[in-house]
Amino acid sequence: MDSPLLLPIARVQPENAQAKTLYFDHALHSQPGQFVMAWLPGIDQKPFSVAYDNGREFGFTVFPVGPLSQALVSLQPGDRVGITGPYGHPFSVKKDRHYITIGGGYGAGPLALLAERAAAAGAQVDFCLGAKTEGLLLFAQRVKTVPNLRVHIATDDGSLGRRGYVTEILEELLLETGAQTRLIAACGPELMEKKVLDLCNEHDVECEISLERYTKCGFGVCGQCCVDPLGIRMCVEGPVVDRETANRISEFGAYHRDKSGTKIRY
Amino acid sequence: MISATSFCGVEFGNPLILASGVWGSAASSLARAVENGAGGVTVKSLSLAPRAGHPNPTMVGTKTYFLNAVGLSNPGIEAGKEELRRYKELAAAPLIGSIFAGTADEFAQLAAAVSVSPIDLIELDLSCPNVGREFGEPFAYSAAAIGAITRQVKSATRVPVSVKLSPNAWNIAGLAAAAEAAGADAITAVNTVSGMAINVRARSPVLHNKQGGVSGPALFPLALKCVYDIYERVRIPIIGTGGVTTGEDALAMIMAGATLVGIGSAVYYRGAEVFKKIRAEMEGIMAEEGIKTLDEIRGAAHRACP
Numbered sequence A: 001m002d003s004p005l006l007l008p009i010a011r012v013q014p015e016n017a018q019a020k021t022l023y024f025d026h027a028l029h030s031q032p033g034q035f036v037m038a039w040l041p042g043i044d045q046k047p048f049s050v051a052y053d054n055g056r057e058f059g060f061t062v063f064p065v066g067p068l069s070q071a072l073v074s075l076q077p078g079d080r081v082g083i084t085g086p087y088g089h090p091f092s093v094k095k096d097r098h099y100i101t102i103g104g105g106y107g108a109g110p111l112a113l114l115a116e117r118a119a120a121a122g123a124q125v126d127f128c129l130g131a132k133t134e135g136l137l138l139f140a141q142r143v144k145t146v147p148n149l150r151v152h153i154a155t156d157d158g159s160l161g162r163r164g165y166v167t168e169i170l171e172e173l174l175l176e177t178g179a180q181t182r183l184i185a186a187c188g189p190e191l192m193e194k195k196v197l198d199l200c201n202e203h204d205v206e207c208e209i210s211l212e213r214y215t216k217c218g219f220g221v222c223g224q225c226c227v228d229p230l231g232i233r234m235c236v237e238g239p240v241v242d243r244e245t246a247n248r249i250s251e252f253g254a255y256h257r258d259k260s261g262t263k264i265r266y
Numbered sequence B: 001m002i003s004a005t006s007f008c009g010v011e012f013g014n015p016l017i018l019a020s021g022v023w024g025s026a027a028s029s030l031a032r033a034v035e036n037g038a039g040g041v042t043v044k045s046l047s048l049a050p051r052a053g054h055p056n057p058t059m060v061g062t063k064t065y066f067l068n069a070v071g072l073s074n075p076g077i078e079a080g081k082e083e084l085r086r087y088k089e090l091a092a093a094p095l096i097g098s099i100f101a102g103t104a105d106e107f108a109q110l111a112a113a114v115s116v117s118p119i120d121l122i123e124l125d126l127s128c129p130n131v132g133r134e135f136g137e138p139f140a141y142s143a144a145a146i147g148a149i150t151r152q153v154k155s156a157t158r159v160p161v162s163v164k165l166s167p168n169a170w171n172i173a174g175l176a177a178a179a180e181a182a183g184a185d186a187i188t189a190v191n192t193v194s195g196m197a198i199n200v201r202a203r204s205p206v207l208h209n210k211q212g213g214v215s216g217p218a219l220f221p222l223a224l225k226c227v228y229d230i231y232e233r234v235r236i237p238i239i240g241t242g243g244v245t246t247g248e249d250a251l252a253m254i255m256a257g258a259t260l261v262g263i264g265s266a267v268y269y270r271g272a273e274v275f276k277k278i279r280a281e282m283e284g285i286m287a288e289e290g291i292k293t294l295d296e297i298r299g300a301a302h303r304a305c306p
């Protein structure tokens, strides 16, 4: 049934200067990279990537940017949110890989979950995190407790870690050895992701990228989130796509469609 | 077994076509339906100006019914024409251009505009139940409105025109006759039937628009009766749409009198490969029943013993 389940918020965790994670006591059974649709009656319903899921409790992290996201971050424990999902094609969790994850904005949420699951399976992880400034970094502390994981940070203003783009860290890591088992996983602003794809092509490394498109139903009916020229739906065949698929999506990094279907260039 | 079907002079590779609104208006998305076995596709209804549609939730899916109030979101006719042109580069199957407007003049204007695109048929969406606050009650409830719009559109285009009707109207066969009298080349029956879902714990309608249109399995017997009644009243061919989910449903639609069969919500129930699945099921039943062609069984239910 793809009809919202009204779940009370168990706790609200402020994460940085803006973002908050809403936690629910509910067995979601999600995989890293999947999303839920979150509904507040009378306001809107939109997709949010699952940032935390331990089998009994799950959470997603919200950056307040508009009506729905602002309303979500103002909620208190006990307030209810209509949840449907989990939806979408996830990142793969493989034990014999050396993961390099590249995250920006709320993209750090699904990647932190991926890092935890991959590390638990026995994989090694380099967790690269970028933000405009230190106060907007997400989950830099959380992932420090993950075994076999190194954190790398870049900020635009140099307030923490390297001054510059997080993709510059990837460039350096790609020059290190271990080429055969590397798996790059990216989730963040599209132009960052495009840079990741270009680098992975250049170095011929396997990668998986979470590509977001305006989503209406979330379960593959309306066609709103399909991408050119393949026509695949980012809510079903995506949001996570592999390198070969990403290379065949001609609109990746070039344009996306808004709520009406009008093309908007990046 | 299932071969090409001719409809208003257009050859469809098979009679199973994508209904308007499911999989949207992007060329790449429509072409993927053809890759998955659709004999033709219908674009989501295009209007003169771009429309954002209603806020979410716009869709609810349950085992027995699907409910939507998308609010006719579309990129508008200019961007839409670009998608229609692009579709023909990606796929060879016939393309039905669905259009939607608030007045007969606008319908004629849109029909003229869309006719320069490589479309094979125009479908007039007179029957969307989800934009009442903006446009008042659907034209498809009134024989006079159907007649006036059809006449004006027919004088604005040379592309064959199918009029899409609503199962909310009590006298759908009479309304189909009005469309035929005004020059319609075909009837599409049906659009969704008006409905609602309430989340009991939220004490609120689920759809942001409160009301929406019911499709999927719950709509099937209503749609079947509409097609049956229309077939008795008109000579023009029918696109039978509404709740068709299995090969058995599709064959029943054809026995009620449909020439083409529209598939929408079944994408939700059966996945992207729905067209291939329904076709295989139809062929299975046809083999068992010794049915050689669909022409042989079209309207067969009307010839059954009393």
Ligand SMILES: Cc1cc2nc3c(=O)[nH]c(=O)nc-3n(C[C@H](O)[C@H](O)[C@H](O)COP(=O)(O)OP(=O)(O)OC[C@H]3O[C@@H](n4cnc5c(N)ncnc54)[C@H](O)[C@@H]3O)c2cc1C
Pocket (backbone or CB within 6 Å): A035, A044, A046, A047, A048, A049, A050, A060, A061, A062, A063, A064, A065, A066, A067, A068, A069, A070, A106, A109, A212, A213, A214, A215, A239
């Ligand atoms: C698969 C998927 C996963 C998502 N996961 C998350 C998530 O984990 N956390 C999260 O906070 N959001 C996530 N989003 C975005 C989210 O669905 C909403 O689009 C976002 O919360 C804005 O909705 P709104 O109604 O509050 O604001 P809107 O009215 O939609 O947006 C207000 C303004 O902010 C801009 N804007 C929209 N989204 C963003 C953004 N993400 N960053 C910066 N500006 C933006 C818009 O262009 C607009 O100008 C995800 C989207 C997709 C498709």
Ligand SMILES: Cc1cc2nc3c(=O)[nH]c(=O)nc-3n(C[C@H](O)[C@H](O)[C@H](O)COP(=O)(O)O)c2cc1C
Pocket (backbone or CB within 6 Å): A221, A222, B019, B020, B021, B022, B044, B045, B059, B066, B068, B070, B072, B098, B125, B128, B164, B190, B191, B192, B214, B215, B216, B217, B219, B241, B242, B243, B244, B262, B263, B264, B265, B266
């Ligand atoms: C999500 C969705 C959007 C729709 N949008 C349109 C539309 O834009 N124009 C139209 O004429 N019909 C639209 N319809 C109605 C379908 O074309 C079809 O007539 C109806 O859903 C019944 O068929 P089904 O049960 O196979 O889905 C839409 C239906 C759905 C489910």
